[in-house]
Amino acid sequence: MPERLAVVGGDAAGMSAAAVARRRDPDLEILAFERGPYTSYSACGIPYYLAGDIENVDSLIARSPEEFRESGIDVRMLTEVVGIDLDRRVLTVRDLDARTEYEEGFDRLVYATGAEAIPPPIEGADAVGSVLKVDAAERFRAEVSHHPGTNAVVIGASYLGLEMAEALVKRGLDVVLVDQADQVMTTLDPDMASHIKHAAEGVGIRVLLSTTVEEVVTGEDGRPQMVRTAEEGDLKADHVVLSTGVRPVVGLAEEAGLELGESGAVRTDDHQRCSGADGVFAAGDCAESRHRLTGRGVNIQLGTHANKQGKVAGINATGGDVAFPGVIGTAVSRICKYEVARTGLSERQAAEAGIDVVSATIKDRTRAGYYPGAGPIWVKLVVAPDNARILGGQIVGEEGAAKRIDVLATSIWTGMSANEFEDLDLSYAPPFSGVYDPLLRAAHQAVKAAEKAG
């Protein structure tokens, strides 16, 4: 009888694991269970779908269940794994359509249940859904079409909340974005985040910070009417979007006895192996990653990590020996007129980790001053005061600004100092920068900041 690999969760991580396992071991029996109606979709694309930039939701689906089945993976949709018995090596599975339960055995397991929205402690919030999943986004888009209204409130000013707010502005709504924190995008330091706030206000979003939502007030039809805040009173709300954070889906793993890490996600070693459970792997948004700068366990929901970790799990589940190298928190997004990116540690994160840093920020132009279309770019570097080692970077700016973050990510990865960075032979032409790239100018200032502090 062939060995059997079971995959719990049919999104990026799970299906990457399944696909690579399929290629490596043609004899392996592979079962994948997905409680939703879609496999392998791009959650990152949902705001663009809501905005109408993308018309067809199918274009967000990287690979359909049928395609996986054709390659010999038994994908069961609308099927939820409700129990994992690690001793008996048996899953309890619920067919959500037929409302039946059955058991399936496994030899090896990849746990890839993803993340879910954290229900906020707000009265009435259960009346509005999150739009983290494709099916929820479809429902919300239909709702906006059927009940156009004029006012929308987005609760939570993370990059996702900002993207959602922008999407609703594009659909013609008056949008208020509310957050308890005193800045948008807490993955950035406040000085850099303030540029994003201005950009959001520039497209017409009303941004209310340090504002606590107390209640989502719904009408008799169960639809939202207003959002009640402590500081700003009542906000009219024909539509409400929750963007108050996500958490790894770990309930099933906990019940099965799999260990969780300090981030609350499933703990794994660098081979994505769960501790103390032979042949059991975890990958993607539900799993913990090691942050290379702090050594701590972190839980960063990102498609790239999910794909890479899924691949690592799939390889190691089929006799391979590869490691996931950890993360440094690189991220990029486009928000209103700005591109935004970050990598490594922010000043705040460094302080939280007890790491002493100094920083330098420069403002420059995205093209040579005389070249048409030159726009602002801000670059912030966070470095160690003693040796100017680069520990973090943040970039905000117009078209062409943000993918520079990958240069900083590479320099952080290799342990480069700002002094060494200044030596780099980076490209120059007037359509892309002044004669010194903004990164070189930021490195120069960071060297000075470290000299002053050291």
Place this chain on the structure above:
Amino acid sequence: MPERLAVVGGDAAGMSAAAVARRRDPDLEILAFERGPYTSYSACGIPYYLAGDIENVDSLIARSPEEFRESGIDVRMLTEVVGIDLDRRVLTVRDLDARTEYEEGFDRLVYATGAEAIPPPIEGADAVGSVLKVDAAERFRAEVSHHPGTNAVVIGASYLGLEMAEALVKRGLDVVLVDQADQVMTTLDPDMASHIKHAAEGVGIRVLLSTTVEEVVTGEDGRPQMVRTAEEGDLKADHVVLSTGVRPVVGLAEEAGLELGESGAVRTDDHQRCSGADGVFAAGDCAESRHRLTGRGVNIQLGTHANKQGKVAGINATGGDVAFPGVIGTAVSRICKYEVARTGLSERQAAEAGIDVVSATIKDRTRAGYYPGAGPIWVKLVVAPDNARILGGQIVGEEGAAKRIDVLATSIWTGMSANEFEDLDLSYAPPFSGVYDPLLRAAHQAVKAAEKAG
């Protein structure tokens, strides 16, 4: 009596040296001689000026002679240094306006004469100028305005020739671009260069490769009429632009007894010191740089290197001790609809240097497939067959493609292998790439290519 620093050549390298020397040593007497009418201008901006993207030539001038004079640098314009006596420490200087010659002593010297167009061995070519300098570009733009004509021929399909050809198309001319080589942009390998040729043809440029220009035929008014080629017959030419390469201006240095390097440019050590001549430095387009991958002396004309080397010369000429770290040949440009970039060694350069390499090329999209505006991007990686160390990269693609070259430049600089590169935590969001950045996909293919070869 104060010490005196003389600077020969008032463009990027020379004036960077002068400016940094001024800041470091307020007592130093600083003289700078420039034979042309402009200091510190952006030669890279000239094609955009010709195209009309930039209306005013003054915007190409980073800093005027007056500004330098206000900071206490005695800048003498239209003044050519015609002799350097290293024993007597005396320059012979010609005032081009007054047609007089005089002598000026110096204690320390920065030689920064720049580069000049190589006159091609083409009959009649002396009737047409190059447009490398701002004043020549002004004359040419005036000429195109006064004698609009309909046909232009650009001789030489380097990136500069391509930019000039595109500029003339924008001015409404029918443009033929001719080159002896069998590809455009020989800084790229032929496979990557072919995309640029297609893009040039796409905007209406007729590209004639493997075509030898025999004569520029001029009329009685001395203006060009046609360009005679061996393979393609006569090409109508109301305007002719020469773009047949540049060379370092070294005549004066040679006469003074300064040593030249293997590239034909002035040889310096990593402190920009000329060999055997105490207190004499060279910097910028006239000076040789060390290529970090081959160890060879190279002469790469680029504003960034000129600025950096000038700064190094200025610091060391005022008692400092800093090194220019060498180059790896990073370059970027925007040509027709594509961004184009390269760094490190091309396959051809590796072969010329006797370095064994393998390569991998991927085609991808500049954004997630479903995201509006996704365009093509090609990435080529050149790696060592034994350990997959990254030795070179080339990128061609639409908006957002090319500045990725800096990530490759950084990885080459630090000696990273393609395997290590695959581990990098690079940024991802749908407006910027698919879930695996094109660079990661290229690295993956390069690993495979090295495994196959190794």
